[in-house]
Amino acid sequence: MCQINERFRIGEFMEVDIIGTAGEVTDERVAGKNVAVIDVFRATSVMVTAFANGAREIIPVTGIEESFRLRDEIVARHRQSGDNGPVLLGGERKTVIIEGFDLDNSPLRYSPDIVRDATIVMSTTNGTRAVNCARGAAEIYVAALLNADAVARRLGERGEDIVLVCSGRHDRFTIEDALCAGMMARYLGRHYGYKLTDIAWWCADVYRRYEDDLQQALDHCEHYHNIKGRWAEDIAWCLRRNVTDVAPHIVKEGGIRL
Amino acid sequence: MCQINERFRIGEFMEVDIIGTAGEVTDERVAGKNVAVIDVFRATSVMVTAFANGAREIIPVTGIEESFRLRDEIVARHRQSGDNGPVLLGGERKTVIIEGFDLDNSPLRYSPDIVRDATIVMSTTNGTRAVNCARGAAEIYVAALLNADAVARRLGERGEDIVLVCSGRHDRFTIEDALCAGMMARYLGRHYGYKLTDIAWWCADVYRRYEDDLQQALDHCEHYHNIKGRWAEDIAWCLRRNVTDVAPHIVKEGGIRL
Numbered sequence: 001m002c003q004i005n006e007r008f009r010i011g012e013f014m015e016v017d018i019i020g021t022a023g024e025v026t027d028e029r030v031a032g033k034n035v036a037v038i039d040v041f042r043a044t045s046v047m048v049t050a051f052a053n054g055a056r057e058i059i060p061v062t063g064i065e066e067s068f069r070l071r072d073e074i075v076a077r078h079r080q081s082g083d084n085g086p087v088l089l090g091g092e093r094k095t096v097i098i099e100g101f102d103l104d105n106s107p108l109r110y111s112p113d114i115v116r117d118a119t120i121v122m123s124t125t126n127g128t129r130a131v132n133c134a135r136g137a138a139e140i141y142v143a144a145l146l147n148a149d150a151v152a153r154r155l156g157e158r159g160e161d162i163v164l165v166c167s168g169r170h171d172r173f174t175i176e177d178a179l180c181a182g183m184m185a186r187y188l189g190r191h192y193g194y195k196l197t198d199i200a201w202w203c204a205d206v207y208r209r210y211e212d213d214l215q216q217a218l219d220h221c222e223h224y225h226n227i228k229g230r231w232a233e234d235i236a237w238c239l240r241r242n243v244t245d246v247a248p249h250i251v252k253e254g255g256i257r258l
Numbered sequence: 259m260c261q262i263n264e265r266f267r268i269g270e271f272m273e274v275d276i277i278g279t280a281g282e283v284t285d286e287r288v289a290g291k292n293v294a295v296i297d298v299f300r301a302t303s304v305m306v307t308a309f310a311n312g313a314r315e316i317i318p319v320t321g322i323e324e325s326f327r328l329r330d331e332i333v334a335r336h337r338q339s340g341d342n343g344p345v346l347l348g349g350e351r352k353t354v355i356i357e358g359f360d361l362d363n364s365p366l367r368y369s370p371d372i373v374r375d376a377t378i379v380m381s382t383t384n385g386t387r388a389v390n391c392a393r394g395a396a397e398i399y400v401a402a403l404l405n406a407d408a409v410a411r412r413l414g415e416r417g418e419d420i421v422l423v424c425s426g427r428h429d430r431f432t433i434e435d436a437l438c439a440g441m442m443a444r445y446l447g448r449h450y451g452y453k454l455t456d457i458a459w460w461c462a463d464v465y466r467r468y469e470d471d472l473q474q475a476l477d478h479c480e481h482y483h484n485i486k487g488r489w490a491e492d493i494a495w496c497l498r499r500n501v502t503d504v505a506p507h508i509v510k511e512g513g514i515r516l
Contacts, residue, residue, distance in 0.1 A: 017430075020457070024282055172275075173457040199278070199431040201478040206460060209467065220459040 013195040015161050016188050018181045018203050021168030025133040030163050035137035036151050036184065038144065039167035040176040041223060042105050042231075043124045045144040045238040046090070049107040051258055052146070052244035054116035056085055058256040060123070060131050064098055067091070067123045074119055088115070091123035095227070098123065107237050119255075131250065134165055140250040145180050145241045152184040154247040156192035164200070175221035176238075179214060182207030183241070214239060271453040273419050274446050276439045276461050279426030283391040288421050293395035294409050294442065296402065297425035298434040299481060300363050300489075301382045303402040303496040304348070307365035309516055310404070310502035312374035314343055316514040318381070318389050322356055325349070325381045332377055346373070349381035353485070356381065365495050377513075389508065392423055398508040403438050403499045410442040412505040414450035422458070433479035434496075437472060440465030441499070472497060 017033075019025055038044055047058055061067045067089055074087045090103035090110070097104035103114070105124055134140050138160070143151040155162050164184055166177035182203030188194040189204065196204060210217040218224045218239075228235055248256045275291075277283055296302055305316050319325045325347055332345045348361035348368070355362035361372070363382055392398050396418070401409040413420050422442055424435035440461030446452040447462065454462060468475040476482045476497075486493055506514045 020278060020431075172455065173278075173460070175456045175460065178456075178460065196478070197430065198433045198436075198479055198481075202431070202433065202436065202460075202464060205467075205478075206464060209463075220454070220463075221456055223456075 013193060014159060015197060016164065016185045016194045016200045017162070017197045018164045018166065018178070018185060018199045020166055020173040020178065020199070021171050022129050022133045022165065023168070023171035025165055027136040030134050030137040030165070032138050033161045033163045034139045034141070034155050034158055035134045035163050035165055036141040036143040036155060037131050037134055037165045037167065038177045038180045040144050040180050040238050041174075041227060042107060042234055042238060043167065044142050045146055045234075046105055046107045046110060046124075047122070047142050047248060047256060048144045048146045048244060048246060049237070050090075050110040050115045050118075050120060051246040051248045051256075053110055053112040053114075055110070055118050055120055056257070058090075058120045058122050058248070059254065060256065061121055062123065062129075062132070064093075064123060067098075067121045068100065071121045074121070085117040085119060086115075088118050088120045089122075090120050093125065095230075106231070106234050108233060129167070131256075134163075137163070142248040142250075142256060143180065143184065145183070145239060147242070147244050147246055148180055148183045149187055149242045150245040151247045152187040153191075154249075155184075156188050156194070159192070162188065162194065169223045174223045175217055176224060178203050179207050179210065179217060183211075271451060272417060273455060274422065274443045274452045274458045275420070275455045276422045276424065276436070276443060276457045278424055278431040278436065278457070279429050280387050280391045280423065281426070281429035283423055285394040288392050288395040288423070290396050291419045291421045292397045292399070292413050292416055293392045293421045293423055294399040294401040294413060295389050295392055295423045295425065296435045296438045298402050298438050298496050299432075299485060300365060300492055300496060301425065302400050303404055303492075304363055304365045304368060304382075305380070305400050305506060305514060306402045306404045306502060306504060307495070308348075308368040308373045308376075308378060309504040309506045309514075311368055311370040311372075313368070313376050313378055314515070316348075316378045316380050316506070317512065318514065319379055320381065320387075320390070322351075322381060325356075325379045326358065329379050332379070336377075343375040343377060344373075346376050346378045347381075348378050351383065353488075364489065364492050366491060387425070389514075392421075395421070400506040400508075400514060401438065401442065403441070403497060405500070405502050405504055406438055406441045407445055407500045408503040409505045410445040411449075412507075413442075414446050414452070417450070420446065420452065427481050432481045433475055434482060436461050437465050437468065437475060441469075 092105035350363035
């Protein structure tokens with residue numbers, strides 16, 4: 001667990017940086033870095049849940065028409081090759097399921113009986129954007145509280161500079177994403193000797209303070225208050241830490257895989 | 259001190275937001291808002307010190323040639339009107355005094371005997387940029403730890419939405435500016451009932467934690483470590499809180515005045 005990478009031994013400390021919102025991601029800040037994209041409520045929590053429950057691939061797509069077209073293409077390809085894996089459409093617009101889609105943006109709907117071995121074409125407003133903003137990075141992982149340590153471990157083992165991208169909401173920093181990023185930064189500092197930038201230390205310090213009672217910090221989170229009435233069960237699901245070891249990442253062809 | 263503005267009484271809580279770096283300032287985020295620009299090490303600390311010591315006006319300028327030209331113009335104007343106030347050039351490039359300038363970027367140089375009644379044409383890399391980035395705001399104040407409560411009070415009395423702009427360094431969030439912004443956000447929440455956005459709460463919470471020992475937080479600040487050897491006295495000066503009540507702000511003509 002606490003292995004020290006070869007590069008650290010010669011005194012070159014690698015760095016963890018945090019970007020507070022998807023809108024602040026610039027090619028310059030992520031180019032050549034290893035990135036984790038975080039959108040705790042709910043896009044990356046949905047993705048992590050799907051993989052933990054056996055999904056094969058998630059393809060993030062911006063437009064709705066494009067999603068239908070891609071689904072049909074994949075179904076046709078499966079038919080040709082005799083592949084029996086289900087092909088599903090998942091996502092939301094203004095937090096609501098899209099007409100004609102199979103799944104919405106609730107992690108509870110991505111249960112093993114539904115997503116096992118599935119290819120999921122997914123279109124969400126915020127989460128898809130954060131993933132696409134970071135396209136210039138060397139590697140892009142998908143992180144949530146559900147798999148925070150697993151992704152931090154995967155990144156730490158690479159021993160290269162890391163940028164944790166919080167999706168935020170409407171270009172604003174949100175507490176739930178920053179807590180997750182702080183949790184990961186803290187882990188990387190403690191277990192892999194990573195140097196933390198000012199913002200990474202700041203987030204790790206707040207996480208440390210609320211580690212035993214995340215709710216206390218969430219009470220100050222605007223986005224949490226906006227959704228807690230309608231999606232209480234989803235929120236409870238997303239706030240569980242380290243319940244899975246999956247570390248999904250974007251592959252060259254553009255999809256997300258394990 | 260603890261007055262509640264008319265608008266709060268009818269239940270419309272005004273908001274304090276924080277922008278972490280000058281590079282993130284967009285017209286959309288500051289338009290119509292009351293802004294305070296913060297650059298603790300050292301640009302806004304220098305400005306606040308100059309006003310506390312009797313300076314009449316500071317004119318932030320981007321280019322060096324432009325600074326000389328403007329100085330000569332003001333000197334000529336003063337001569338015509340019989341004005342005896344000194345006209346000084348202040349600023350830095352890469353933290354060093356500019357050739358031909360009267361003052362560098364050290365607050366200690368802006369002593370009463372030098373700056374009383376002076377018009378100072380000032381050109382700094384970072385601080386001038388932060389002020390210029392926020393030009394679309396309704397009002398722009400200049401804040402540092404030296405006058406944090408005074409500016410917060412001035413903003414709070416206006417009872418309108420507030421954005422605290424941390425200059426940061428090379429487009430990165432820095433701890434010293436965020437501590438100052440957190441101090442002001444906390445004051446505005448406590449004394450004027452302002453609602454804090456997620457990032458404002460986050461910064462106020464860290465400030466509260468290190469309020470009695472700022473040094474503990476600064477130990478994690480990269481910029482602080484870069485400058486502490488060379489400017490230890492400046493840093494000690496800039497870290498004093500609420501030693502003056504001046505609240506300089508940008509006037510229509512483009513200069514900064516009390």
